[in-house]
Amino acid sequence: MRTKSKPAQQARSSDLTGAAKLFRALCDPQRLRLLTLISRAKPEICVCDLNDEVSLVQPTVSHHLRVLKDAGLVTRERRATWMYYRLADGAKPKVRAALASIFARNDKAKG
Amino acid sequence: MRTKSKPAQQARSSDLTGAAKLFRALCDPQRLRLLTLISRAKPEICVCDLNDEVSLVQPTVSHHLRVLKDAGLVTRERRATWMYYRLADGAKPKVRAALASIFARNDKAKG
């Protein structure tokens, strides 16, 4: 047969596996730039400073920050009128684990 | 002022930075599954076997494989009518480097 008979399906954001969900948050250059800035902050950075660093209007920055937050990569805290973002506690291990789940070797070293 | 005055722009796949480009290849669950299968193959796997593992028609699998190949994550080699895919040599380091570029700390440990 030419293809297998398979039910039509639309794999969408809804059924993203954990790892894919994480990488999806990382796959935009502007968002990656924001995450980098947050990651290098010591230990946090407010939205106004982030706004100054990218060529995007404020609502767009806000959108990207939400995506990063929803992915569990950053956390935020309000102080007065400012909102401070910082790297989430388990951010790096989480991404490393996602990678490991892909590249994990299940062969036994010979010997 | 409310936002800064900024030129309208459409950041699209065209100007994806290296790291974002890589993560974009990783952000689909089916593609991730294919990459995992390729990664665990010893050392290669043909398209027909990949087809059997996912609920996608053959052209869609072919499409995902091309994305992985264009991202430099896998290589392929034809033998007879079969096409064999394997993990690209620098695949893992490449992704690790992309991650490092985001999470790199540029603070000096207090000493």
Add this chain to the structure above:
DNA sequence: TATCTATATTGACAGTTGTCAATGTTTGCT
């Protein structure tokens, strides 16, 4: 050459996403 098998490419379509403008919300200050 004809034909079959394995895989890639093209075309179309609907769902998703990044962007901006407009508006809403929260907080601080007068």
Add this chain to the structure above:
DNA sequence: AGCAAACATTGACAACTGTCAATATAGATA
């Protein structure tokens, strides 16, 4: 209360993307 500043949310739109059907290509074999 009234107002301004900082940030979030909503709505709209075009570009992108994952998917399938149809078709093309390459190699093997008769």
